[in-house]
Amino acid sequence: MRQGLAADYAASMSFSPRARVHLQNIVANWRTIAALIPESEAGAVVKANAYGHGVAPVASALYEAGCRTFFVAYVEEGAELRTAIGEDASILAFNGAEPSDADLARANNITPVLNALPAIKDWLALMDVPDYAVHIDTGMNRLGVRMEDVAELKALTDGQPPVHILSHLVDSDDRSRAINAKQLERFRQAASNFPQALKSFANTGGCLMGQDYGFDVARPGIGLYGGGPPLPEGVFLKPGxxxxxxxxxxxxxxxxxxxxxxxxxxxxxxxxxxxxxxxxxxxxxxxxxxxxxxxxxxxxxxxxxxxxxxxxxxxxxxxxxxxxxxxxxxxxxxxxxxxxxxxxxxxxxxxxxxxxxxxxxxxxx
The missing domain is CATH 2.40.37.10 (Lyase, Ornithine Decarboxylase; Chain A, domain 1)
Incomplete structure (x- = not known):
């Protein structure tokens, strides 16, 4: 569709549904969540087009408010995001990258989160190895280097260590679950092998559990947009x-x-x-x-x-x-x-x- 026709079509859609995206609410939610983990940097998860809200407007508003670390799923999403935020912001891609993605990652300063030892070996075999992060599996059994392989990971990456170490909570929606504390202990144990790397563990639910889960960089997602688990007393989020x-x-x-x-x-x-x-x-x-x-x-x-x-x-x-x-x-x-x-x-x-x-x-x- 030609640009002019597309604009005419959009202008004529008076009988179509609409989503009024409240950028100031999203920024306010980011600040509310950040206050729960004051010793950590509050990042923002903006994958899937900022959870359907529009990645460029949302990321731009958060960047203007001071957010400097953003998380997406794919390197390609990161490249799109980079056009909306400053070069001083960090972008991490959860689903990793192939060696063939290295040029795109370098050009847009994207840090892929590598999720298995073979992928890490392939990445380290590149000339001029770009920065990378590593996901440690502390109980999800979905993505990440398993706990029993952390020693091998440490030896493998000794010459070119990861810049971030991440893990993901299994059930932070239910703060009473014992698995949360168990994962926290596992993450502390694994992350101690990489003292120079920034540590990231808390999603929205993790942030709601307080500073113990915050580490260096927290990564709230659904909470930015007004959703997520039940809130602690006295905490309020606005609709995104x-x-x-x-x-x-x-x-x-x-x-x-x-x-x-x-x-x-x-x-x-x-x-x-x-x-x-x-x-x-x-x-x-x-x-x-x-x-x-x-x-x-x-x-x-x-x-x-x-x-x-x-x-x-x-x-x-x-x-x-x-x-x-x-x-x-x-x-x-x-x-x-x-x-x-x-x-x-x-x-x-x-x-x-x-x-x-x-x-x-x-x-x-």
Whole structure:
């Protein structure tokens, strides 16, 4: 699509869903989380297009606020990110890199996080070895050098040590789990072999557990965007976005009638319904059928019937005075918290926000 046509198309999308991304809320959340680990540097995880919020605007706002360490999944994501932030910022790529990625990593000053001894050997075989980090597996059994291989890792990297050592918590969503403390002890043990490397352990949940988990650089992710595990008393995070969809039609149905594909919801009293322009084609999950919710003016409006590709029907009986074609219903935001909507849909906040597609207009404030 030519640039002019693309702009015209975007300007005409008055009946499409929109996500108002609150950059100042994201910055405020970063500062709130940083205050929980005051002896550590607070980085920011901006992989997956900043969890669906838009990597360039989000990273730029965080950089202007003072953030200097960013985390992505892929080297290619890091190259995109580099165009939005200053050269003095560090970028780490969780999923590592092949030797063929070395030039891209050098050109954009990206530090790949290497996750296995063979990958580390291949990286160290390069001429003029670029900086790299190492992930230690302390219990996830997903990525990382295993604890029993740390001695071999230390010997292998003696001449060119990693600049960062990382690990990842298994269940920081539940701060009562004994595995958190067990992983902390394992990480301390493994990281002690690399005294010059910066240490990073805490995701959002780790930051909520306090300074013991902070080490040198913390890496909050979902918490920046207003989601994540239950918060400690006195800690508050703001929504990173408000997802809204316009009402297209309003109608009244009678007892015995059904709504949507498959006739999965039957009404037992007269109800007022609104059909809105949002669906699984926009990334809103079909699993929210008959379970999710919207809000009109703070009034809860349940999703009734199936979520279809482009449309959702909500029961606006309690908010009929507000339900007009062109009015926007909220699906994520201050009135419909991200994790509450995710719970209703049988998923997590991560999936809700990262799954939002290109038809959802991002509007930055």
């Amino acid at each position: 976005m408000t997802l809204e969809a316009p009402i297209l039609t309003v109608q009244t149905v009678q007892p015995g009638e059904t709504v949507g594909y498959g006739a999965t919801y039957t009404f037992d009293t007269p109800r007022t319904l609104a059909t809105v322009a949002l669906g699984y084609g926009d990334g809103f999950p079909r699993s929210a059928s008959n379970k999710g919710m919207a809000s009109l003016g703070g009034i809860t409006c349940p999703i009734v019937g199936r979520v279809s590709m482009d449309l959702i029907t909500i029961d606006v009986t309690q908010a009929r005075d507000l339900a007009k074609p062109g009015a926007f219903a909220q699906f994520i935001g201050a009135e419909v918290l991200l994790e509450e909507q995710a719970r209703r849909a049988g998923t997590v906040g991560y999936e809700l926000v990262t799954g939002l597609g290109h038809r959802v207009r991002r509007i930055y404030d």
